[in-house]
Amino acid sequence: xxxxxxxxxxxxxxxxALEMEFKRGRFRLSVFSDxxxxxxxxxxxxxxxxxxxxxxxxxxxxxxxxxxxxxxxxLLVCNSRILSYMGELQRRKExxxxxxxxxxxxxxxxxxxxxxxxxxxxxxxxxxxxMWKDTEYFKNKGDLHxxxxxxxxxxxxxxxxxxxxxxxxxxxxxxxxxxVLFAEAGPDFELRLELYGACVEEEGALAGAPKxxxxxxxxxxxxxSGKRVRASLDSAGGSGNSPILLPxxxxxxxxxxxxxxxTLTLAAVQDGFRTHDxxxxxxxxNPAWLPLYGSVCCRLAAQPLCMTQPTASGAFRVxxxxxxxxxxxxxxxxxxTNLFCYWRSEDADTGQEPLFTxxxxxxxxxxxxxxxxxxxxxxxxxISNLYGGExxxxxxxxxxxxxxxxxxxxxxxxxxxxxxxxHCCDEVMKIETPAPRKPPQALPKxxxxxxxxxxxxxxxxxxxxxxxxxxxxxxxxxxxxxxxSYYSDR
Numbered sequence: 001x002x003x004x005x006x007x008x009x010x011x012x013x014x015x016x017a018l019e020m021e022f023k024r025g026r027f028r029l030s031v032f033s034d035x036x037x038x039x040x041x042x043x044x045x046x047x048x049x050x051x052x053x054x055x056x057x058x059x060x061x062x063x064x065x066x067x068x069x070x071x072x073x074x075l076l077v078c079n080s081r082i083l084s085y086m087g088e089l090q091r092r093k094e095x096x097x098x099x100x101x102x103x104x105x106x107x108x109x110x111x112x113x114x115x116x117x118x119x120x121x122x123x124x125x126x127x128x129x130x131m132w133k134d135t136e137y138f139k140n141k142g143d144l145h146x147x148x149x150x151x152x153x154x155x156x157x158x159x160x161x162x163x164x165x166x167x168x169x170x171x172x173x174x175x176x177x178x179x180v181l182f183a184e185a186g187p188d189f190e191l192r193l194e195l196y197g198a199c200v201e202e203e204g205a206l207a208g209a210p211k212x213x214x215x216x217x218x219x220x221x222x223x224x225s226g227k228r229v230r231a232s233l234d235s236a237g238g239s240g241n242s243p244i245l246l247p248x249x250x251x252x253x254x255x256x257x258x259x260x261x262x263t264l265t266l267a268a269v270q271d272g273f274r275t276h277d278x279x280x281x282x283x284x285x286n287p288a289w290l291p292l293y294g295s296v297c298c299r300l301a302a303q304p305l306c307m308t309q310p311t312a313s314g315a316f317r318v319x320x321x322x323x324x325x326x327x328x329x330x331x332x333x334x335x336x337t338n339l340f341c342y343w344r345s346e347d348a349d350t351g352q353e354p355l356f357t358x359x360x361x362x363x364x365x366x367x368x369x370x371x372x373x374x375x376x377x378x379x380x381x382x383i384s385n386l387y388g389g390e391x392x393x394x395x396x397x398x399x400x401x402x403x404x405x406x407x408x409x410x411x412x413x414x415x416x417x418x419x420x421x422x423h424c425c426d427e428v429m430k431i432e433t434p435a436p437r438k439p440p441q442a443l444p445k446x447x448x449x450x451x452x453x454x455x456x457x458x459x460x461x462x463x464x465x466x467x468x469x470x471x472x473x474x475x476x477x478x479x480x481x482x483x484x485s486y487y488s489d490r
Contacts, residue, residue, distance in 0.1 A: 151194065162180065187266055259289075
């Protein structure tokens with residue numbers, strides 16, 4: 001249970017450490033104001049709650065199996081996001097309270113330590129191999145079952161999903177074409193993959209069930225009793241109502257089951273295709289069981305921000321190895337593992353080729369100094385690298401101690417980022433921006449002649465069919481609106 005103050009929008013869990021502080025009277029709830037990041041997270045939470053309400057309406061209005069599968073999938077994703085956002089909000093509020101009350105002095109010490117830069121993580125080319133029996137795949141024997149499957153991916157409070165795929169024994173693997181991008185990740189990220197599936201029953205098998213049940217009952221109950229039961233079943237089915245003993249199920253939609261899961265970390269990042277182990281979560285007796293091979297193949301790439309965005313820039317004189325003069329006045333830009341030197345700052349903005357480049361890597365040595373006899377540019381920064389077993393040093397000269405401190409801080413931060421992101425800083429990995437999610441394609445027309453008929457004349461006002469047509473049009477319009485809203489926000 002949660003209680004919420006409408007003025008400050010603070011979410012408090014009952015029985016938590018935050019609520020205990022309120023009860024002790026140490027401070028009031030009104031003294032808190034949500035930081036911008038908490039306000040954004042609250043906005044996302046409210047959005048997902050509205051999306052869940054829309055998914056429930058869509059599920060209740062669905063008349064086709066594919067629509068129900070998509071609506072149930074949307075409901076599962078919304079519920080996962082709501083739980084994730086609520087948990088993250090609770091953690092932030094408790095950390096805010098403990099910081100204000102000073103109950104953990106060590107927190108202030110940890111906050112002063114250097115923290116690594118953030119980055120982007122993208123997973124693509126997802127494939128999950130299947131392991132069918134010989135009689136099912138090669139000899140094509142047994143009942144033909146179909147499964148609707150999708151992947152749920154979570155990194156921190158961020159949750160993404162793939163498109164739904166239909167699988168049967170004619171396929172050797174499950175392939176997802178989505179590129180899933182997480183824009184906020186640290187080097188200690190844990191990307192959890194969960195494979196969900198629902199067994200899709202064939203309509204023909206379900207449609208023949210009442211008749212088979214009626215035949216079995218009529219033969220087992222005797223001639224006279226069987227005739228009466230068979231007649232009641234036929235009359236109920238012919239009138240459009242549900243037959244006896246087979247009541248219409250409640251609106252719940254299909255049920256997805258967790259089939260397998262795994263967790264990927266920084267060690268799994270590689271600029272190429274790689275196989276990872278899956279932990280199977282279902283068994284063969286499960287109705288939604290799918291013969292998985294037990295592995296997932298994908299490409300996991302990461303881009304630290306220090307590799308793609310400039311971290312420092314400014315003017316300095318650079319004295320390359322072997323030069324005895326004061327050096328060349330250039331404009332330097334530190335980006336990734338390179339210090340680009342341009343003639344002018346405008347050249348960096350327009351994408352011109354740099355005059356020369358100084359490499360910064362994990363083996364680079366940096367030393368700060370000061371020239372006592374130099375009237376101008378007295379502060380120096382020496383950058384040394386090994387080339388072919390020989391040390392090559394480039395010396396930067398800046399005007400003030402503040403400029404020297406700024407460059408030193410940027411370089412030490414870069415070294416720390418490289419130590420945390422490790423091999424992701426060797427070179428910039430390519431990440432493609434995911435294409436916008438498209439709504440599901442229109443379902444094919446039903447094969448019945450009734451659905452292909454076109455009314456040549458408008459229905460008379462007040463006629464017996466007017467209410468039914470208006471109801472169908474309203475439901476169709478609501479389904480289209482909900483689908484459009486769901487996929488436009490993804």
